[in-house]
Amino acid sequence: MNNILVLPMVIPVLAGILLIFLRPYIKTQRWISLGVMIANIGISIYILNRIQSEGILRLDFGGWEPPFGILFVADSFSAILVLTTSIVTAVCLLYSFSSIGKAHENMFFYSFVNFLVAGVNGSFLTGDLFNLYVCFEIMLLASYVLIALGGKKIQLKESVKYVAINVLSSWFFLIGIAYLYGTVGTLNMAHLSERIAESGQTPILTVISILFLVVFSLKSGLLLYYWLPGSYSAPPTAVAALFGALLTKVGIYAMFRVFTLIFYHEPGITHTIIGVLAGLTLIGGSIGAIAYKDLRQIVSYNVVIAVGFILVGLAVLTPEAIEGSIYYLMHDMLVKGLLFLIAGTMITLTGMTNIDYMSGLIRNYPFLGWMFFIVMLSLTGIPPFSGFIGKVLVGQGTVDAGAYILLALAFLSSIFVLYSLLRVFLNCFWGETIISEEDEIPMKKGWLIPCVLLTLATIGLGLGAESVAIYVSDAANTLLNPNIYIDAVLHD
């Protein structure tokens, strides 16, 4: 019995409820939410290490045995993602302390961040398809509130689009679950996998798997990303950073889980489609990233490129590629958070969003400028930083699988990432300074420290890839051998 597994979801929920009562006490709210995230970091590290020694952990809610009850399952993949989520959220909370403003903090901002994290952690840890749907909804409902909170015109406009597209995709998700339940008669992921393996993946199951592919593509922005750049540029910086770092990643996680654990019998159909979609996403994201002059759009399209890149790993499905995807997923959560924070800080400091109107920021804010430079290198995949190892492994995987088109697209996209961010760097940080000494908005410590923390995290993940390697290879091993997961859940 491992009640600790449910803590990454229950602690944020309890904290969120508690913070509703503590509405007037903003300081207390801040420290409680930060404390929750730090506690989650500790818990997820503990879970991660226990998985290494004891294998996959599971918790049957209410003591009901797996096919009948719902359960939480923690393998290395989930635990790694829970850990990264907690780190990114803690940093985004630190940033929001000095940037989000009293009006937000009084309107239950921290409660909703806690609920968002509860939904994200629940999605990572659950072992039941319908429970995954519920956790998705918890996450999405909190994100609807966070995107609209503040009530500016652009936020309302974008939140209508965001809510509409997500309600539609959730409905598809529900339909898919209904079909699957009608066909196979179970919703426990391990049991589903076993039953599908017994009966063979019949055409109807492949159709259902493609329905799930559509759903998770909508959630994660795989080709169906048209809602993403607008929605992610509307909310305040700290919220946008949370969205950019977490929300699409949950869709990616669900896709990995579903297509490695449940629907892995027809890779010729499903994984080819994923490959095509990933390639198109890389192309579309690259075009978007260089097409716009709005800083927020550029940053949002970089999220799209990363989604395509990570799913290249799933499409080729070799051990190296999966490991690379997991590395890249961790890296991308950290660095996209950082990129959104830096971009938001730049917009706050200059009051503009168009990169043509910013210039010479490095003279006023040298530290910010060099951090942006590091982010750029890290996202491109330059060796000392965290993006490198993921890119190399995914590249190796594509070569092994002979997927040379995907290989070319994946690495060309790195050049587009570099170009789009270098353009921002050259336009905004270099050149004649346009902010005079007296107009200069002083850089707050509260804006700088979170960025520094994430920069250290990307350097740390890059240099310490070796020490993370055992967890990542265990995660990849579990993903590639669904029997390990099934045995841990059903037969022990």
Place this chain on the structure above:
Amino acid sequence: MYKTNDLILRTTTSLIAFILLGFAIYLLLAGHNSPGGGFVGGLMTSGAVLLMYMSYGIEAVNKMLPINFVTLIPIGLAIAVATGAGSFLFDVPFMSQTFGYFTVPIFGEIELATAMLFDLGVYFTVVGVMITIILTIGNDQ
């Protein structure tokens, strides 16, 4: 200005709202063995309160029911989560439930289950959410 006289509406409301509230409690308690439960009980309760709002107006009902319905939401959630988290104390899996037979003076022996507490949390949350939505939209200032 001509003031409408809604005597019939108000008289029937005081009767019907009473019955509705009683039926809501019945639904809440009956959920274990027959159709009902926290969700529908909560909806029925908010239906009764809504009927009172419609016939008596917001000020009068706020005086009758001095409850802050917004705080009912976190209270309900806290009860529901606490029932699940209570399992930490007894070293059983999360969300475990237990039951026992108790002899109560009037009803004799009855079965009490902790699932009831969870339902109570759901009930409070539903009542809070429904009435908050209705009042927020209706209270135009």
